[in-house]
Amino acid sequence: MLALRLLWRNWRSGEVKLLAVALVLAVAVVSGIAIFADRLDTTLVQQSNAFLGADLIVSGTQPHRQAWSEEAENRGIEQTRVVEFSSMVFSGDELHLASIRAVAEGYPLRGYVETSHEAYSQQPPVRADSIPPAGEVWVDGRLLPLLNIELGDDIEVGEHTLTTTRILVRQPGESGFAMTGARVLMNLADLEQTQVVQPGSRIDYQWLVASDDSGNLAAFREWLQERLTDHDRIRDIDSSQRQLAQTLETGERFLLLAAVVGVLLAGVAIGLAARQFAARHVDQVALMKSLGAGAGRIRQLYAGQLLILATLASLVGLVLGEGIQRGVASSLQSFFNVALAAPAIYAYVLSFFSGLVCLMFFALPALWFLPQVPPLKILRRELAVNQTQLWIQVVLALAAIFLLVSLFSRQLGLSLSVMAALTGILVMSAGIGFVLLKFSRRLSTNAGSIWRLAVANLQRQRGQSLVQMVIFSIAIMLLLTLTAVRTSLIEDWRMQLPENAPNHFLVNIAPQNVEAVQSFLDQEGVDREPLYPMVLGRLTHINGEERDRSLGMNREANLTWTDTLGDDNEIQAGAWWDEWSSETGLPGVSVEEGLAEQLGLSVGTRLEFSLGGLPIEVEVASLRSLDWQSMNPNFFFIFEPGALDDFSATYITSAYLPNDKKPLINELLRAYPNILVIELDRVFEQIRSIVDQVSQGVQLVLWLTLLGGGLVLFAAVTSSIDGRKREAGLLRALGSPRRLVIGSIWAEFSILGFLAGLVGVIGAEILLWNLQYWVLDIPVRAHPTFWVLGPILGAVCVGTLGAISCRGVVTTPPAVVLREAG
Amino acid sequence: MSQAVVEARAVRKDVASAEGTLSILHEVSLSVSSGDSLAITGPSGSGKSTLLGILAGLDLPSSGEVILAGHKLTAMDEEGRAKVRADHVGFVFQSFQLLPGLTALENVMLPLELHGAGDARQKASDFLARVGLSERLSHYPQQLSGGEQQRVAIARAFASEPRVLFADEPTGNLDMHTGAHVIDLLFELNREQGTTLVLITHEERLALRCQRRVELVAGALAEPEAELSPAL
Known part of the structure; x- marks a missing residue:
């Protein structure tokens, strides 16, 4: 095959080496990034799904349908069940309203249940490799002082007696704030004997599914979506951990951007190498044409050489890229102790073809004129050759960039903004x-x-x-x-x-314990926020009219009062207490601005709350912005000091407890068992x-x-x-x-x-x-x-x-x- | 007189320049019989290379006809002319035109490979032996002297056994002694293969070796074709 022989001779004389190296590096960089990014992406999604315990959760007030299970089974999708409810647990005379999770074999599909043998232990928790065996429960550390028991003692859940065998440190699917009672993890097989599940009881049935094949899962999700009723809710990482999902998405975009930049750089290198190659081959083409090779033959010979070159270079690049991504992955793995997911085959295919695409768009335009070199050039060296116009090359390169960016990012916005920026910058x-x-x-x-x-x-x-x-x-x-x-x-x-x-919330502190808790924390040098009083109340009327419930805020809200504005709070409208005077003579309330907008409130609006059946009317004094991400206790409604004096409050605070101060929680809970600690x-x-x-x-x-x-x-x-x-x-x-x-x-x-x-x-x-x-x-x-x-x-x-x-x-x-x- | 293998009829070549149309060749007519050797001489800029390019089918005249080995080049497209060149034409150039990245052997093999000859390697090394370079097969052009390079070029030209060999100042870049050697080689192979030889030269002694000679002055044949030496 002449093209192969010519390629070999060109290689030997060094004329295609730069082109080959540029191509190899293009594919190596692209495949290294693409394959690694794909693995990282899959891993991160799995990792964050460990938050959920599954890739998808369907929850509702009814168990999931049998037909769904069968379909999932047919599609090779993993599944398991969780039943979640609140129920009293007893030991002797002590009782507590616990948040109970009854789980089936296989739980969790993603992530781990972490347990220990000591409450609030400083030791790292251990990953459980199974669910609690029938007859056993794993319980929240704070349940022990609440029920006055030790690990190994029995507790009663409904009508059934179960033995506490481990401290439950963490389980997937926790949202942190939603659970108010101490957590209890039990085997689903024990559920019936507890007789807790009665008609009318509030039960959350969850069906967990997961699959390593994201395409399969997406198809299943689509299938499932059509069959869900209004009572079923589907959750994934996007819907339940918005902030984390956002981080991942931005990270993913960055990786894509990097891959795109890699392609661009390699493309530019390829284009340059091709121009050099073309310039060096004008004479060779003229000679071959004088020897009787027509334009078609020349095109065929050079296309053949390029195709062989691209294929070989892409293969070498792919091997190199694989090496790079393995190296990167293994250093990452040893550093973070995570197992990266296996790469998807499409990442390899995409990388391989990116070499060909690069060659086609970046190199071919530079070489396009070669078959048109006139044979007369061999006699008259001064004869000008119509080299490919630079602008044609640039336009084609931009087209290539657009194609590649779109291919890699599958995001039109990214492609367009890179293109627009590049064109502008070029000019x-x-x-x-x-x-x-x-x-x-x-x-x-x-x-x-x-x-x-x-x-x-x-x-x-x-x-x-x-x-x-x-x-x-x-x-x-x-x-x-x-x-x-x-x-x-x-x-x-x-x-x-x-x-x-702050990484711990202390909730439900009794008013008579406020000073004691405050001084306890301060004595131990714990970095804490002020203690805020908290009263539960329901907003019932706006400007004297019963409010429209479709606007939200239907649950009981945490109401507080304070005379000092939190660091992360800022008045956007109206005035804080020191500069405010009531128009109506009612006490004032400061409302978070997002909620105010949602409910249609403004400064001067009259609100009526019901606190345990007792009404209180107030006037909106100010609207506040606040930083929900600050991890400080934050409130939708802050009342004027004194306004809530007639209502009994509990107190809340948040504190930063480094690991070596964790045992303080045990001390605190022993002294004040009513306090709820959210870790x-x-x-x-x-x-x-x-x-x-x-x-x-x-x-x-x-x-x-x-x-x-x-x-x-x-x-x-x-x-x-x-x-x-x-x-x-x-x-x-x-x-x-x-x-x-x-x-x-x-x-x-x-x-x-x-x-x-x-x-x-x-x-x-x-x-x-x-x-x-x-x-x-x-x-x-x-x-x-x-x-x-x-x-x-x-x-x-x-x-x-x-x-x-x-x-x-x-x-x-x-x-x-x-x-x-x- | 045997049949003409190269024939030009009223060939004109005009090129557009900044000062208007420049006429390089005016109504040039000539004919070369098979096996003949023709020298085209003339001062620099007289249009010799242009004429050679047109006769060999590398370029087209503005008007007139060119017939090469029975093919009317002026009526063909570039692909057709390329085919005629491939089948019937060989070249030797002043600047040798060897590809620097190819060995002597590969340079000679190139036209054979382009024609799809199966025994390219054998044939090429035979021809290199004929020009006395059997020891230099794997040398690259830059490792060869000027004379050696031109001998490689001659081997390349004859290897595809052309009916017509066009030579553009084949000794122009060589000293007298080496030039003489190359001339000998050229005519020897010409005789052996019965090739028709059309060459451009400044050199009197090279022109004298040809059977016929024409002189171009300012784009026109200065005098009618004259038989310089008896046909063989």
């Missing part, structure tokens, strides 16, 4: 580059000979210099963008969960570990992309090296010292790099603004360090690369250089 950087290059001449008139020579060179080949500069700028812009996005993403995530955010630390830990995983992945992907950037710089430098070698050879032949030759090349590339860095920073700021505003939904800010770093790094990297690539010309005799450079 802008060309303009700015033109002006800067022009300006640099004036600056260099007083400079040394090295700089003058360099600037003269840049001026003389202004077209080529501009193209190179645009390419350097794009590479620098993309890398800076990625770095910035990564940094602000990680910061943004970290800020969602500050290090010392959020383990939930936080898990969220933080997920955020860390995403951040780490993001970091590693950034390094991979940097590799692509380096390749682009290298390709751009080498693509112009032939001409420069010839000139350098001439200078050497004319007796110029080595220092001048290398120095001027270094200076030339440094100037290019510096200008490219400057243009790149401007481009990066624009692209970042676009991305942050339109795609990633993170705050927009300027990056002053980039303005210093960009140009300097550009000058150093590009200058060094240029000098290294050309160093051969000063060590080789000029005659050889001139002969080789042709």
Whole structure:
């Protein structure tokens, strides 16, 4: 096969090596990122589904239908059942209204139940490898003091006696606040004997399903959705953990963005390599045509070579990419002790074809004119060859970028904003580059000979210099963008969960214990929020009329009073107590602004609450904004001090308890068994570990992309090296010292790099603004360090690369250089 | 006189330039019989290379007809002309035009491979032996002297056994001694294979070796074709 032989000869002579390396790296970077991102994505979804205990939960007041089970079984989808309810548990004379979960074999489908053998233990909890055996229950640590029992004692649940065998530390599917009673985990087989489930009792039946095959699951979900009634609710990570889902989504977008940037960089490198290849092959094509090869034959021969090259390079790239992603994954695994999910086959297929797509769109346009080289060129070397117009190449490259971005991200918004930004930047950087290059001449008139020579060179080949500069700028812009996005993403995530955010809520503190609890916590040096009084009340009337229940807020709300406004609260309308005076003589209330909008409240609106059947009328004094993510106790309604004096309140606070202070909870609960402690630390830990995983992945992907950037710089430098070698050879032949030759090349590339860095920073700021505003939904800010770093790094990297690539010309005799450079 | 294998009838070549249309060839007519050798001489810029390109089917005249090996090139498209070149034409160039990335052997193999010849390697190495380069098969052009490079080019030209060989200043880049050697080789193979030879040259001694000679001056044949030496 002639094409194969020609390819081999071209390879041997080094003419396709750059193209091959660019392709291999393109596929390696792309597949490395795509496969890794796919694994990370699957893992993260599974991890976060560990929050739920399943991929999907269907819950309702009736058990799920038998037909659903059969369908799931047919489709190979895992399933199990949970029945959740509140019920009194007894031991001797003590009783407590517990939150009970009866679970079937297989629970949880995702994540683990964590238990220990001691309440509020400092030891890390142990993952349970089964559900509680029949006859046993695992219970919340606080149930022990509440019922005055030890682990191993029996408790009664309804009509059935069960033995407490373990402390239940954490189980999937907890929302933290919803459960008010102590948790009890029991075997579903024991449920009937308790006789708790009676007609009319409030039971939440949950059907948990999961599958490793996300396509299968999605199809099943669709099937299921059509069969759900109004009483069935379907939940997944998106609906139950919005914030976490958002983090994951942003992380995923970043990875996609990185993959896209990887493709772009590799594409640019491929395009450059192809241009160089084409320029070197004009003579060869002319010769072959003079020897009688027609345009069709030439096209066939070159297409054959490219196809073979692309296939081989894609395979090598895929192997490399697999190596990269395995390396990255294993370092991640050892670091975080998580098992990454197996990659999906489509990630490999996509990566493989991305090589072909890259070649088709980035390389082919540069080569398109080759079959049209006139055979007469062999006789008349000065004959101009209609090279593919640069603008056609750029348009095709943009089309390729659009295709690839859409393919990888499956998000039109991302594709469009990358495209728009790139086009704008292309135009802008060309303009700015033109002006800067022009300006640099004036600056260099007083400079040394090295700089003058360099600037003269840049001026003389202004077209080529501009193209190179645009390419350097794009590479620098993309890398800076990625770095910035990564940094602000990680910061943004970290800020969602500050290090010392309160991780325990203490609820149900009796008024007579307030001072004692306060001083206990303070003595132990616990970082805590103030204690807020809390009264349960229901909003019944607005401006004297019974309110429209369809607007929400139908449950009993936690009402409080205070004279100091919380740090994260801000008055948006009306005034705080010190500046407020009632118009109606009623006591005042401050309402959270979101709720006020939902219910149609404004300053001056009269509200009537029912507190345990007793009415109280108040007037809206102010509307407040507040930060629900602060993990401080926050309230929809804050009353004027004194307004609720007639009602008995309990108190609530939140505190930060590091692990070594956890035993304090035991002490506290022993002294005040009525206090309800909600431990959020383990939930936080898990969220933080997920955020860390995403951040780490993001970091590693950034390094991979940097590799692509380096390749682009290298390709751009080498693509112009032939001409420069010839000139350098001439200078050497004319007796110029080595220092001048290398120095001027270094200076030339440094100037290019510096200008490219400057243009790149401007481009990066624009692209970042676009991305942050339109795609990633993170705050927009300027990056002053980039303005210093960009140009300097550009000058150093590009200058060094240029000098290294050309160093051969000063060590080789000029005659050889001139002969080789042709 | 045997049948004409190369024939030009009233060939004109005009090119557009900044100063208007520039006429490079005016009504050139000539004919070369099979097995003949023709030297086209003339000063620089007289249109020699243009004429050679048109005769060989590398370029088209603005008007007139060119017939090569019985094919009317001026009535064919580029693909058709490529086919005629593949079947009947060989070239030797002033600057050798060897591909730098290919060894001597591979350079000679290239036209054979393009024609799909099965024994390309054997044939190419035979021809390289004929030009005295059997020791240089795996050398790259840059490892060969100018004379050696032109010998490789000659081997390449003859390897596909063309009916017509076009040579554009084949000794232009060589010193006198090497040039003489290359000329000998060219005519030797020409005789052996009965190839028709059309060459452009500045060199009197090369022109003298040809059976016929025409001179181009400012794009026109300066004098009617003259028989310079008796036909063989």
